[in-house]
Amino acid sequence: MHAANQTIYALSSGSLPAGVAVIRICGRNALHAVEALIGFLPPARQAALKTIRTRNGLILDRGLVLIFPGPGSFTGEDCAEIQVHGGKAVVSALLAELESFDDCRLAEHGEFSRRALENGKMDLVEVEGLADLIGAETEMQRRLAIEHAAGGLSDLYEGWADRLTRARALIEAELDFADEDDVPGSVSDLVWRDMERLRSELSVHLAGAAFGEIVRDGLRVVIAGPPNAGKSSLINALAKREVAIVTDIAGTTRDVLHVDLNIEGYAVRLYDTAGLRETEEIVEREGIRRALKTVADADLVLSLAEIGHVAQTDFPGFSGKVLTLGTKADIADAATDADYDLLISSISGAGLRQLHQLILADLQERSASLSLALPSRLRHRNLLSQSLQALVAALESEDHGLDIRAEYLRQSGNSLGRITGRVDVEDLLDVIFSEFCIGK
Ligand SMILES: Nc1nc2c(ncn2[C@@H]2O[C@H](COP(=O)(O)OP(=O)(O)OP(=O)(O)O)[C@@H](O)[C@H]2O)c(=O)[nH]1
Ligand SMILES: [K+]
Numbered sequence: 293m294h295a296a297n298q299t300i301y302a303l304s305s306g307s308l309p310a311g312v313a314v315i316r317i318c319g320r321n322a323l324h325a326v327e328a329l330i331g332f333l334p335p336a337r338q339a340a341l342k343t344i345r346t347r348n349g350l351i352l353d354r355g356l357v358l359i360f361p362g363p364g365s366f367t368g369e370d371c372a373e374i375q376v377h378g379g380k381a382v383v384s385a386l387l388a389e390l391e392s393f394d395d396c397r398l399a400e401h402g403e404f405s406r407r408a409l410e411n412g413k414m415d416l417v418e419v420e421g422l423a424d425l426i427g428a429e430t431e432m433q434r435r436l437a438i439e440h441a442a443g444g445l446s447d448l449y450e451g452w453a454d455r456l457t458r459a460r461a462l463i464e465a466e467l468d469f470a471d472e473d474d475v476p477g478s479v480s481d482l483v484w485r486d487m488e489r490l491r492s493e494l495s496v497h498l499a500g501a502a503f504g505e506i507v508r509d510g511l512r513v514v515i516a517g518p519p520n521a522g523k524s525s526l527i528n529a530l531a532k533r534e535v536a537i538v539t540d541i542a543g544t545t546r547d548v549l550h551v552d553l554n555i556e557g558y559a560v561r562l563y564d565t566a567g568l569r570e571t572e573e574i575v576e577r578e579g580i581r582r583a584l585k586t587v588a589d590a591d592l593v594l595s596l597a598e599i600g601h602v603a604q605t606d607f608p609g610f611s612g613k614v615l616t617l618g619t620k621a622d623i624a625d626a627a628t629d630a631d632y633d634l635l636i637s638s639i640s641g642a643g644l645r646q647l648h649q650l651i652l653a654d655l656q657e658r659s660a661s662l663s664l665a666l667p668s669r670l671r672h673r674n675l676l677s678q679s680l681q682a683l684v685a686a687l688e689s690e691d692h693g694l695d696i697r698a699e700y701l702r703q704s705g706n707s708l709g710r711i712t713g714r715v716d717v718e719d720l721l722d723v724i725f726s727e728f729c730i731g732k
């Protein structure tokens with residue numbers, strides 16, 4: 293039987309042992325399997341507490357059974373969920389029993405969601421949002437993901453795609469009547485005025501992509517500065533654990549290290565790097581090369597220097613914001629000419645709370661609005677800019693025929709359709725679903 297017609301099952305809850313384990317079963321044999329396991333079919337969407345048995349009559353466990361007949365289910369097919377005690381042997385016995393039913397097999401990564409997509413229960417943005425929701429570790433990641441998973445973004449894109457389609461239809465109608473005098477020219481004016489508005493809505497939305505990606509992937513904050521400035525001590529102090537080796541030998545750190553922090557609900561990825569200086573030592577030189585590359589990709593650089601020394605403010609290939617931090621405030625002389633955004637001590641903890649606040653302020657400056665209905669992946673950003681480019685081409689090619697301008701509008705709508713998956717995205721699906729865990 294074709295893989296897509298098979299009944300699939302998996303442990304959908306977390307790692308065992310646990311209080312409860314949830315096993316999900318979807319496909320044409322799902323209800324048949326439930327009936328065989330508990331001896332009858334409970335009413336749809338109502339939990340039934342039942343003894344679950346093998347077909348040889350052996351008791352597997354007692355648990356809650358729920359059925360969701362298609363199409364009113366997660367995947368749109370007949371589905372069931374069985375809640376049993378979360379023991380390893382309990383779950384493997386139940387999975388082994390399911391294996392023995394006709395055309396039943398273990399689900400692959402993301403296969404339930406993939407079927408939901410194929411059966412029109414979710415679109416691509418919602419599926420990506422669901423993956424992000426499961427992966428979310430901070431409050432802002434959760435808010436962004438739920439916006440996507442709940443269809444807020446999809447509605448926006450579909451609304452825009454509909455406006456593009458309507459505009460094309462009106463233009464094509466105008467083309468059909470081109471020889472007749474009774475076509476009101478104002479129809480065309482209305483269309484282009486709306487497309488002008490759409491251009492600015494798309495631009496504003498696209499401008500939020502950088503922040504959306506930062507919320508999803510974390511703000512990249514890189515600690516840089518000369519050897520012994522106290523970079524590794526700072527990452528350890530902020531992470532509250534010994535991530536990096538600290539010694540008084542200049543040139544201790546060679547590899548780039550990172551830790552993930554949660555600052556007021558925002559994900560922040562903090563990097564420690566090798567001290568920057570001229571050196572002939574081969575390993576250290578490689579460390580410095582990596583440090584500079586990491587700085588170039590940063591969102592924000594913390595440039596450290598011991599109090600009394602000038603902190604570097606320009607880094608090759610980096611044009612973003614640099615915060616200068618004077619370090620070792622606990623042992624510094626009071627008077628110094630050098631100027632810093634903040635004084636810190638990783639040993640006494642002085643200035644660390646203010647550093648949090650400065651990083652938070654940087655994040656808040658980047659968020660133009662309070663809404664998190666933002667694109668959050670490079671895939672979204674690329675397709676949105678393609679859509680915008682085609683729309684701009686349509687608006688700015690007044691010298692061309694209406695047929696060419698309508699074709700640009702079609703391209704613009706197609707790019708939007710690829711975001712939600714209404715337009716051919718087959719090639720993308722394997723990539724997207726490989727991110728999922730089994731059981732989702
Ligand atoms: N008193 C004091 N000493 C500090 C402080 N921060 C770091 N140090 C000391 O400064 C020395 C160098 O610290 P590191 O954190 O290894 O400095 P680094 O910038 O990572 O050095 P490299 O990895 O070699 O580039 C160590 O002996 C630390 O204990 C501080 O806030 N106060
Ligand atoms: K050091």
Ligand SMILES: [Mg+2]
Pocket residue numbers: 523524525536537538544545565566567
């Ligand atoms: Mg170091």
